[in-house]
Amino acid sequence: MSMRSQVYEWSNLQASSNQLRRTSTDQPVALTANREYDLFTGGVGNNITKPAETTATQFIVIEDIAASPVIGSAVQIRINTTDYFQNPDVTDMVGIPGLASPYPRGAPSTIDTTVVDSTSAGSENILKSFDLYPDVYVLPGQTFQILYTSRDGTTATTTQVVSCFLKYTLYDGPDALIANKLLELGVTINPNNVDWYKRSLIEQQQRSRVAGGQA
């Protein structure tokens, strides 16, 4: 299992701050407008034990990021200290809007906080306008963060539950070496191309064996 499809889902639900696992007693927490929340170690919602990083024998390809299409949600990728999405004037931005890359796909984009029935959620179905292509590479030894920002924020008493979603492929061991090789060759890193590289190595070996036998 040296190439594995992985996902990470974050929500502003927690029973206590700096919580690692989801629990059945989680409740929504308020989000401050225009504040960046690190999905992995931000202290809000479900978190992991340490910042996300690749070891010397790992290679990560981020293939999709998405956020709830409400309260002005946006999601940014940070590799080491560099933000991936920038404004045309090369200034910082909040990242991909949830409206462009919604999670779940088909979710409503409007909420009415004045009603407490089924009409609170809008009736529209937001589909994705954005495809993360080319993918984002996290090279061996790099640290990465996924940062969620709500431009509208929520209040403690009437909180909207929002989620973020990350889909990536983890290449480990020999497959991470091949991923590095593909990067050097300028070939897109995906499972198909890693397999293609393996096949070409095998074919090369077979040819040299045949040539050796004929000599």
Next chain:
Amino acid sequence: MSMRSQVYEWDASRGTALTVATNLGKRTSIFVGGFGNNITKPAETTATEFVVIEDIAVTPSLGVHSAVAAGTEIRGLTTFTGSTGVAGVAGPRAYVQVRINTTDYFLDPDNIPNDGIPGSGSPYPRSINFQPSFNLYPDVYVLPGQVWDALVTYYNQGAFTNTTGNAVADELQCFVKYTLYDGPDALIANKLLEMGISINPGNVDWYKRSLLQAQA
């Protein structure tokens, strides 16, 4: 029929219905967990079988406004109904993990096993309201002689009609799609694995054709 497309659908309400409160936050095997429709023994491959899991999905959930009244149905999913539950979430907040022998497939970025694929990322059933964000690619291989399982975890007790009793139909479901390679095709699947080639019916057929061409 040596390559066969197979599916397994689990519904928590079938067979011995799932006791909502008892199983909350716990991993439940969809094959032999004792709740919902089950099979007679753990899922495993024989020496002449090879399984490729191509898709898994579970009942979706939707984040909503926390003030939405208990018991409100939004897009077919129920919000917080009882004295316990997660406010602001419509649906069971369910996840599904794949386990091969004793190893969990889905990990957090810190390499610790997580709950698996969220239903909102890979919903079952799919609808206009809930479309997949996740595609299980590369596929998951179950090699000959291995035991495999799909484990469902849910956290929102309030999404169930009877929060302390049994689950009812369609409240919590899981779906697995896999291809079973048997006999000679399982041998070819092993060969493709050795060669580092993705195992799918197209590549198995390609290998057969290349053997026939080599003989001709």
